[in-house]
Each structure stands twice: as structure tokens, then as C-alpha cells.
Amino acid sequence: MKRALLLLSASLLLIPAWAGPGHDHGDEAAPVTAGGPRRLPDGSVFLPKPAQRQLGLRTQAVAAAELPRSQELQGQVVMDPNAGGPVQAAQSGRLIAPPQGLPTLGQRVQRGQLLGYVEPLAGALERSAQAAQLAELRAALRLAEQRAQRLRELADTVPRREIEAVQAEVEGLRARIAALGQGLSGREALHAPVSGVIASAHAVAGQIVEARELLFEVVDPQRLRIEALAYDISLANDIGAAFVAGESAQPLRFLGAGSRLREQALPLNFNGAQGLALGQSVRVVVQSRSRIQGHAVPAQALVKNPSNQTIVWVKQAPERFVPRVVQVQALDGARVAVTQGLNDGERVVTKAATLLNQVR
Template identity: 40%
Template sequence: MTIRRLLAAALIAAGVAAPVAVPAQAHEGHAHGDEPKPVVTTAAPTLETASADFELVAVAQGGGLLIHLDRFTTNEPVNGATIEVTTGGESATAAPVRGEEGVYRLQAAWLSRPGPHELTMSVATADTADLLIGTLELPAAESAPAAGGTGGASALLGRLRPDAALLPGAALAFLLGVLTTLALTRRGRARAVAGAALVGVGLLLAGGAALAHEGEDHSHAEEGKAPAAPMAEGLTGAPESPRRLPDGSLYVPKPSQRLLAVRTTIATPREAAQTVQLIGQIVADPNGGGHVQATQSGRIEPGDQGLPYVGQRVEAGQVLAYIAPAVTVVDRSGIQQQIAAVEQDLVIAESRLQRLRRLEHNVPQRDVEEAEATLNGLRKRRAALSPTLTTREALRAPIAGVVTANNVKAGQVVDGRDQVLFEILDPTKLMVEAVAFDPRVANTVHLATATTADGTVLNLEHLGHSLALRQQAIPLLFRVDAPPEGLSVGQPVRIVAPIQGKARGIVLPRRSVVRNAGGQPIVWQHDSPQRFVARPVRTQPVDAETVLVLAGVEPEARIVTDGAGLLNQIR
């Protein structure tokens, strides 16, 4: 019974001390209606304000005020502006910082006075003038030392009034005495329980003392000397780093936004055509490609300019190489015999023609003409047989273009059948071949755009589609309008083609849409001058460069267009 009474007294004493900290702990994390925006703690005193035309961030650094001025709609830095700052009847004009876009520095006497300062900033440019108002809180040069830590029994008691701290202190002292008595006088299980509880209370008191000790300032060694005020980071001009806030949003200081070239646009609803996405690849135009093949067997010999290399520009009719005829020993012997027989007949025909000419008045003229015809025929036969052993075949380019394949080397023997020796492509004549599984797409598509893997945009004109299915799909053919340099045959492309119907949403550049860690498409909304919030979206393509956001973005929101991919990498 004694043990039970003592334990009951200990529980009552612990209950007396506990209410000091429980209410604050229970309140944390409890939601009260709409959650406010997270408060971003900055190293230096900062003022943020905006209007319909400008967005301004002022940071107290290095004894002065550093002002970043941007366009509200596009987030572009504003250069050449006149900024006049007025507070408490004092006015000063900010000077532009050399080498920095949209950055101005203000030096004024009131910057050395701590406390809140109501600032009225008059901004004027060549085409716009506006008035911005905000409050800048400057910290005091010295601050009172902290009265202990935030946790532990000692810290809790230290924050109470002297009269209110007597009861919890007495309760803790009584609890400690009871547990000590039990640990010294009892045995067995009662002694073990009392010892464990004693250790727990001792750790509680030690933790409170340690936390209270952490809040102490030891910068003053002598008693009675006031502690030095902590120096705020950033007042020396060191820039802050972008970071991800606990709610998933991003804090990106203005200097970092300039480095990342962050640009925004205002979300404006509009209508756009329904589209369909197709997968295709670059193919050669039948009139813009050519193959070079040999008509006979032979050995490859370089042309006057050598063998062409891949990527070389050639003109139509240019000699690419020669083929020396490949004649076997047997064939060569037969040809030589035929040439010898023709030459023998040629000598006989010349002798006969000479005799007939000497007897021209005694023989018929017909015999003379037949002898001349026979002699001319033999000469043509010899002329036709002689080149078979020595004449080379010239391989010429069928079109003007770029050599895309070279399958020969000097001295190589080709058989002259279906072997392609050179391939030539005209880069100004290219097509895109795609497949569609819906017949309605093939019948309604007229114009389209395509995007390569590196982001190159191609304008396409639909030429037609095949009437024969290829793997249950309809082949479509498009002509590339003014093909840019760097395209290759076989290169895959993504095609966006408009079809019948309209959809309403917000049109954004394709680069605005990125993917989060879970693979969900998102856009970054510029929620405040230095804060960005991720918005999950549902989109459909409009063309190769833009998308239509169907859900996830409110009208008039500022959405990041340039730099979204870099913002998405901030952790």
C-alpha cells in the first residue's frame, strides 16, 4: 500500500508540472481554416512589394539598401529606372549598380536607425511610373540575452512568474525525494521501478539545464557586461542560396533568379484547336536522294579528286570514282585473239582496196565501194574490241547533295549487281513519315509541326497517306518546309497535328511544363517576389512549341516560362 501511495503522489506531482508545456506542444501542427503562406526567414532585413507594373525587393546589406527592380508580368530586370525612396520626411535616390541588371543601391542616414520604417518608393522609367509602399524592419544593434532554452523543466520554470514557479518546483523536488527514498529503502521490483523513474526525472532535469545553457550568451566573460548583439548573416553582402521550403514551395532570391534567367507570363484563358500526337521519322524525298551503282564488275580507282567522304558536298555529274574492268585470263586471251583476227582482216582489206584503186578505170566502181565499206567495218570492230581491256567506267553523282554513305575503298573489286557504292542526299528536300491508327486523323490532318529530340521545330505539310495498312496503321507522309541544318534520315520526331474541335485553357510554352519527383507534370507559379509554388496540371499539345493547360492553373496567375527546368532542380 505504501508503494502505491508514493507512486500516486509522484503522478500527481508530475501532473502539476506538465501543464506548463503541454498546451504549446498540442497547439503546434493544428490547422485553423486556410493555411497561411509560410514565413520565409531571410538573413538580412528584406522588403518585398509589387504593383501592376513593377516588382521590387529591397535588402539591407553592407550599411545600404540593395534594390532589385523587375517587370511584374515578365520578371525581366528593369534598367535605367529612377527610384526615389521616402521615409519619415527624408528622401534619397537610389543609384544603379554598375554591371548588374535591374539592381540599385541606396545610401541614407535612416538605415542606421533600428525599428520599422514605412517606405514610399517612386519608380519612373521611360514609359511607366508607379508608386510602391512597404515596411522595412531594421534590427536593433544590441538585444537582451535570451532567458534560457525552450525545453526542459528548468527552462519552463524560468519562464514562469516567481510565485507561479514555486508550486511546480516543489512538486518536482517532492517527486525526486520520494523516488530517492524508494530506491534506498526498498528491495526487489519496487526498488527497480523507483530507480528507473529516478533516472528518468534526472534526465529530464539535465535536458532542461542543457537547453537552458544553450540559450546563454558567453560572449561576456565579466559580470555586468552586456552581451554583444548577434550579427545577422547577409549584412556583409553575401547572397542567400535558393532552397525548398517545408510546404514544397521554393524560396529563390532575386540574384538567383537573375542567374537562372527566370521569366514569367500571365495566365490568360483562350481557345485552341484539338490536336493529336504522332510519332514519325525523317525520310528522304524520292527526288532528293540518289544511289550510285556499278554496271560492270571491276576494280575501284579514285577519281581526280580522290574518293568522296561522308558529309562531302558533290554536284550533279561529278565523277566520284572509276571502275577498271575486271577481265580474267581466259577472257583476256579470247579478246586478244579477236583483235588479232580483225587486224589481219584489216590488212587484207587495205591491200585489196589499194589494188582496186589502181585499176579504177578497169573495174566496176561498185567493187571499190565494197572494199572501202569492208575496211571501215573492220576498223570499227577493232575500235570496239580494244577498250574492253583498258577503258574505265566513270561513277558520277546523279544529283547535287551530300554524300551520306561510302561503301568502297581504293582497289576494291565490285561485282556490279545490287551493291550500292555511294548514297547522296539533298538536305533541302526531306520528308517525315508517320503512322496513325485512327482513319479520321489521316483524313483531317493538313498542316502539322514536329519536334526533334534536341528541340528543333519543323513545319510540315501533309502530302497524303497510303491506302495500304502497315502493321494495322495508316502511313502518313509530310513535307518539311525549309528543313534546318542538322537533320538526318531516320531521325525520330514527335508530330503535333490539329484536328477538328476546340478546347479552352491556358496556352503556355512547352518548356513551362516540367515533371516532379513522382513524374507528374507541373508548372511553377510565381506566387510572390521570391517564392515559387508548384502547380500540378493537365495539358494537351497545341503545336511543337506550346501546350494548352486544361486544369491546374488559375487565370491571371504568373507562370514561369523560362528557367522552369532549373527551378525544378532546387532541393
């Protein structure tokens, strides 16, 4: 009896396993309807519904439309010349803090606010020469004042022009003494050129500064500009709209273009930069007035395949996604225009495409 059971078990093992409906493993390219996420031999990805919800995967149906032709330019955040400026020392000297202290980064200041002092430095020989000159001027002033007093007493017999000449000499000597005395003991006051915030500070109390040295930089963060370089000169006359590339697609207002090339490119000036830092590099999407036919999809839907080609993932079945090689152009910073590779009505993965692309 035991021998018969063993023979029956061995015969059952030799019988081929028949797959149920929808589970035919003879065709490797057939859609898989069970198991975990995996890459199929034809390059598509099987992703069960629980995994889709876990990844937060979202799709969007696309439709062809006439979209503006766009270009992506490299730009930089610059200062509005009417809403910012540097604070520099006009002469060499020692930096002295005002009563409220030196301003710090990010501190808001008002136009004309005192930021510090620069006390001029002079060597021993220079100071002694200035002191000697000041003594000579004071002696000459005393003589001129005595002469003017005598002439005023003789006003009836002395011509008026002589009295006026001596009086002018007295005033001139007083002005020279005041200017020389200020040069010896005076100090230069540093004031904020505009109302804004301190964008950069290179000042320490007591440091020795040189003439024209940058100490502070004041800028209004609400009035920053973006300067982009366009290598297509004709673009300056065909700008319909502009955006800062990114998820927010911040709109910009075109102010004008330069008339002189810089590094073989034409500088374009835009206004409306918000929440950016001075000197920050940004990507500017410029839309022209001409149109192209394409499908608008979010920029985050684009990924790269192992061949470094730009692809999007298209939902072919409830749990199956296939890659599509596409050609794209910039649209408005947050979206791109797919000019080749998609058909109307197809559902493109717009969220978690990067995670889907990593399934192996």
C-alpha cells in the same frame, strides 16, 4: 550579486521566444519570408528574389483559348527523290580516283561531275578468251574489207545489194571489235546524279568494289523531306499544319500520305526540313482542323514530380511557387496545350522550371 545574475539569465532562457509579425512558426504550412530556397512541408517551394534572379526564372500569365487539336508523331529525315541519289558501281572492279581526287564528306558537287572510275577486273582465262575472240574478229574484218573493196571495183557488174551487205558486215565487225576492246581495257565513269553535297562516302582509291555497291550518296541539304508514321488513318484528311518539335518549332508543308500501311501505320510526307541530317529521327507535331479548350504554355515549363506526373509550377506569392498536376497535348512543337490543371490569370514558370523543381 553574481548569483542573482546567473538566476536571471537562467530565467530568460526558460521564457519562450516570441516571433515577430509574419514569423509565426506554429503553422508549418505558413509562407516563409526569410532564409534560402527550400521545399516547404506542403510541397511548395520558397524561392527568394535574389535566387530567382540568379536562376533566371521567368513566369507568364495564361489565359484559356481555343487551340488546335494536335498529335505528336515519330518521323525521320529522308531524301527528296528529285534532289538526291546514290552513286553505285554497275560492275565489279577496282576503284580509281579521278585527276582531282575522290570527293570527301560535305564536299559540294555539280550534276554530272566526275567522281571516280571503276576499272573492270577479269581473270587470266577470261582475258585470254576475250583476246582470242578479238583476234578472230579482226581477221574476219580484214577479209570483209577486202571483199568489199573487190565488189566496189566491180560495181558495174555486181548487184548493189551485195555491196551493201558486205559493207554492213564490215561495220558490224568494227562495232563488235570496239565493244570487246572497251570491255578489256575500258573503265566505268561515275558521275554525280544531282547537284548537292556528299552525304556519305564509302570509297577508297584502289579498293575492289562489287556490282551495285554504294560508293557515294549525293543530297541537296535544302530539299530534305520528313516521313512520319500516323497510326490514326483519318489524320491524313484532317491536317491543318505541322511542325518539327523543338524550341524553333520549324514549320513543315504537308505533301501527301501513302495508300499502303507500313508497320500498321500510314506514312505521311512533309517538306521544309532545314538544318537536319539525313536519317535523323525527329518528332513531328501535326495540328488538325478541330479545336480544344486549353492554356498554351512553353514545352519547357513541363517537369515531372516524384510520382512521375507531369506538373507545372505556378507563382502563388512573390517568393512562393506551388506545383500543379496538369494534362497536356502537343500544340506546335515549342508549346503545349494544358487542358486541365490551370486557371485563367495564373502565372506559370516558363523558364528555369527544371531548376525550381530540384529545390529540396
